[in-house]
Amino acid sequence: MLKLIFRRVALTLPTFVALMFVTFVAVRMVPGDPIEARTGERGIAPERLAALRHDLGLDQPVWKQFLDYAYGLLHGDFGVSIVTKTPVLHEFLILFPATLELALCALVFAIVLGIPAGVLAAVKRGSVLDHSVMTVALAGYSMPIFWWGLLLIMFVSEYLGLTPVSGRMDLINYYFEPVTGFMLIDSLLSGQEGAFGAAVAHLILPSIVLGTIPLAVIARMTRSSMLEVLGEDYVRTARAKGLSPLRVVGLHALRNALIPVVTVVGLQTGTLLAGAVLTETIFAWPGVGKWLIESISRRDYPALQGGIMLISAIVILVNLIVDMLYVAINPRIRHG
Amino acid sequence: MPLLSIRNLSVTFSTARGPFRAVDGVDLDVEAGELVAIVGESGSGKSVAMLAVMGLLPWTAKVSADRLEFDGRDLLTLSPRERRRIVGRDLAMIFQEPMSSLNPCFTVGFQIREAMAAHLDLSRAQRQARAVELLELVGIPEPERRLKAFPHQLSGGMSQRVMIAMALACKPKLIIADEPTTALDVTIQAQILDLLLRLQRESGVGLVLITHDMGVVAETSQRVCVQYAGQQIEMQPTRGLFRDPHHPYTAALLAALPERASGRLLPSIPGVVPGLADRPRGCLFSPRCRFATDTCRNVPPPRAGAELGFALCHTPLVDGVPQRREMAA
Ligand SMILES: Nc1ncnc2c1ncn2[C@@H]1O[C@H](COP(=O)(O)OP(=O)(O)O)[C@@H](O)[C@H]1O
Ligand code: SF4
Ligand SMILES: [Mg+2]
Numbered sequence: 001m002l003k004l005i006f007r008r009v010a011l012t013l014p015t016f017v018a019l020m021f022v023t024f025v026a027v028r029m030v031p032g033d034p035i036e037a038r039t040g041e042r043g044i045a046p047e048r049l050a051a052l053r054h055d056l057g058l059d060q061p062v063w064k065q066f067l068d069y070a071y072g073l074l075h076g077d078f079g080v081s082i083v084t085k086t087p088v089l090h091e092f093l094i095l096f097p098a099t100l101e102l103a104l105c106a107l108v109f110a111i112v113l114g115i116p117a118g119v120l121a122a123v124k125r126g127s128v129l130d131h132s133v134m135t136v137a138l139a140g141y142s143m144p145i146f147w148w149g150l151l152l153i154m155f156v157s158e159y160l161g162l163t164p165v166s167g168r169m170d171l172i173n174y175y176f177e178p179v180t181g182f183m184l185i186d187s188l189l190s191g192q193e194g195a196f197g198a199a200v201a202h203l204i205l206p207s208i209v210l211g212t213i214p215l216a217v218i219a220r221m222t223r224s225s226m227l228e229v230l231g232e233d234y235v236r237t238a239r240a241k242g243l244s245p246l247r248v249v250g251l252h253a254l255r256n257a258l259i260p261v262v263t264v265v266g267l268q269t270g271t272l273l274a275g276a277v278l279t280e281t282i283f284a285w286p287g288v289g290k291w292l293i294e295s296i297s298r299r300d301y302p303a304l305q306g307g308i309m310l311i312s313a314i315v316i317l318v319n320l321i322v323d324m325l326y327v328a329i330n331p332r333i334r335h336g
Numbered sequence: 337m338p339l340l341s342i343r344n345l346s347v348t349f350s351t352a353r354g355p356f357r358a359v360d361g362v363d364l365d366v367e368a369g370e371l372v373a374i375v376g377e378s379g380s381g382k383s384v385a386m387l388a389v390m391g392l393l394p395w396t397a398k399v400s401a402d403r404l405e406f407d408g409r410d411l412l413t414l415s416p417r418e419r420r421r422i423v424g425r426d427l428a429m430i431f432q433e434p435m436s437s438l439n440p441c442f443t444v445g446f447q448i449r450e451a452m453a454a455h456l457d458l459s460r461a462q463r464q465a466r467a468v469e470l471l472e473l474v475g476i477p478e479p480e481r482r483l484k485a486f487p488h489q490l491s492g493g494m495s496q497r498v499m500i501a502m503a504l505a506c507k508p509k510l511i512i513a514d515e516p517t518t519a520l521d522v523t524i525q526a527q528i529l530d531l532l533l534r535l536q537r538e539s540g541v542g543l544v545l546i547t548h549d550m551g552v553v554a555e556t557s558q559r560v561c562v563q564y565a566g567q568q569i570e571m572q573p574t575r576g577l578f579r580d581p582h583h584p585y586t587a588a589l590l591a592a593l594p595e596r597a598s599g600r601l602l603p604s605i606p607g608v609v610p611g612l613a614d615r616p617r618g619c620l621f622s623p624r625c626r627f628a629t630d631t632c633r634n635v636p637p638p639r640a641g642a643e644l645g646f647a648l649c650h651t652p653l654v655d656g657v658p659q660r661r662e663m664a665a
Contacts, residue, residue: 233431234439236392240431241451241502242424255441331486332440 037299079302088306097181099287106211118222140216149282166284214268225257266322338365343403360566373553376563425455428503434495438487445483470501493524510542572645582645582652
């Protein structure tokens with residue numbers, strides 16, 4: 001097991017180097033630079049511009065900037081934001097819990113709905129239920145996040161007035177210091193009445209929007225995996241024991257059908273974090289996604305680069321965990 | 337009253353190419369403690385007929401019968417819940433593919449204890465004790481350790497022993513064993529079969545044995561049921577069947593048998609079983625039957641009486657000679 005983990009980690013190193021290079025170049029290919037982005041329309045005296053560029057090291061040859069950056073990364077230094085002058089890692093860590101909370105809620109939404117939907121569709125294959133589940137899943141999969149988010153805000157928040165339009169918390173009525181960074185937990189810790197409810201209300205729409213694509217993927221994967229498993233001999237054996245359909249399907253079949261689904265859920269981390277960028281922007285959710293978008297418009301090279309590197313590291317880490325989970329839940333691999 | 341009583345059992349699958357009748361008019365009685373063999377070429381509907389008894393066919397199958405009774409209860413009118421109380425407890429089945437019949441995600445012990453938990457009023461400790469006892473009974477060494485094993489850690493023979501233990505867990509009245517050794521290594525087929533037959537003798541459980549091994553049939557079974565293309569074409573006490581087969585198919589089968597009959601494969605006779613498309617109008621065996629007449633080819637044969645082995649034939653054989661019943665009538 002340890003060897004396996006070690007090998008997987010080693011394998012990700014080249015990916016990181018390539019990623020570092022690509023983000024470094026891509027970030028600088030966006031027209032304009034941090035100084036122009038800040039001075040905007042007003043313009044700036046050429047001498048002053050040159051001085052500022054020198055301060056930021058932007059007058060150095062690009063290869064030198066890259067080596068400096070790589071050197072810093074090797075020492076765990078993600079650089080300092082040009083705009084806020086705070087270390088990128090620090091900013092990221094402050095904002096990340098918001099994104100993580102949103103992504104986890106979206107994932108829970110997708111799993112809690114997607115797995116039962118997939119199982120039911122498989123058990124009732126060919127039925128109206130099956131066809132509806134699959135049609136909705138296809139629609140969900142091809143739903144543009146931005147449009148879907150605006151649609152839900154217009155209908156649920158504006159028209160029905162059921163949920164807040166944006167943000168993580170109702171800051172007029174509640175204020176408390178972040179402890180864990182997770183609003184659901186912090187609101188409970190604060191002991192303020194109604195704070196937890198407000199946190200949940202703020203999470204609902206963003207979670208649905210972000211969870212829709214994973215939901216569709218999980219439902220479809222569960223269905224096809226389940227269909228395959230239901231035809232297996234051991235499912236027939238389970239029925240031959242006189243077990244209830246719930247136990248046959250929900251234990252014997254599902255336990256096997258979930259093995260590939262776990263992998264798919266793991267692969268959704270990338271989708272989730274990418275989707276978070278859009279979702280956070282729509283809902284003014286103060287997480288790393290919104291921060292990255294803002295960093296683009298400010299041409300905040302270190303923030304942008306560091307943010308992308310950190311998010312990629314998380315995706316890779318989660319995939320590693322999923323791989324281990326896959327081994328853990330699959331006795332055929334576990335006991336070689 | 338027989339333990340299992342089947343009359344005119346038919347199973348029709350709805351397939352993409354239309355309905356397909358895989359089992360067509362099977363009758364069978366099994367008395368308590370009796371060993372009945374079912375023989376017939378692959379695809380003759382042996383498994384499907386027995387899966388119908390167990391209630392394990394997929395939803396595409398439609399089962400009908402004039403009678404389908406087990407232990408005095410009508411399986412056809414039983415609610416699914418009531419049926420599940422019988423299946424797995426009084427009526428158990430052992431399948432052809434032991435390796436794929438065990439769930440890869442659960443330990444052997446879990447899967448054996450589970451059957452007991454579903455039907456018997458035993459404590460956890462009692463179930464564990466009985467599971468150990470069962471593995472000893474089926475000849476698995478180090479039972480405590482084996483109970484913790486996952487199916488992929490077992491050989492085919494071991495897996496089938498576990499399946500047998502599982503079938504015996506709730507002390508059933510009848511076991512259906514569907515070619516229990518076909519998928520195993522030649523070297524261990526005899527061991528597993530001997531084990532099954534010994535346990536059957538010792539416990540007095542009824543056994544329906546689907547097999548290709550005519551030697552085993554001759555030595556162990558009390559009665560034989562012969563199936564062809566979904567139809568039951570003959571049923572006789574074993575001794576009578578081997579001495580004087582009444583259906584030409586049975587006769588051909590026995591004639592093709594090597595002297596010391598212990599082949600694992602059913603002896604082959606020329607021709608093939610008709611499929612969905614090329615089903616003859618009359619007797620299904622007529623394309624391969626050396627006694628076939630025009631009547632045979634055009635009119636489905638009637639079923640003869642018990643004295644002629646219920647042979648499904650216009651002219652059942654007696655001492656190898658066709659008997660022209662039309663003339664007698
Ligand atoms: N689920 C199914 N759908 C359609 N046809 C089936 C199905 N299961 C079995 N059959 C068909 O029924 C016939 C009898 O099969 P089976 O009972 O397995 O034969 P065997 O005598 O070898 O056990 C075969 O022609 C088989 O193709
Ligand atoms: S009915 Fe005719 S063809 Fe069929 S088995 Fe009897 S003799 Fe042969
Ligand atoms: Mg079969």
